[in-house]
Amino acid sequence: ILNINWFQKExxxxxxxxxxxxISADLSSLFTWNTKQVFVFVAAEYETxxxxxxxxxxxx
Numbered sequence: 001i002l003n004i005n006w007f008q009k010e011x012x013x014x015x016x017x018x019x020x021x022x023i024s025a026d027l028s029s030l031f032t033w034n035t036k037q038v039f040v041f042v043a044a045e046y047e048t049x050x051x052x053x054x055x056x057x058x059x060x
Contacts, residue, residue: 021058 005018023042030038042058 001019002022003020005020007018008016010016021042025040027038027040044056044058046054048054
């Protein structure tokens, strides 16, 4: 994580964050002559004292 731009706690127990990440990945093998689009997301799992399992999806 390079920077957390903002964090917002929602009333419905969901949180929203805007952050800057430095992630490298070689996706060249996904592209062929017929590839139109590639969608990428990162899934993260972590533990906290309140929850044994937390799961988030980071859309890019």
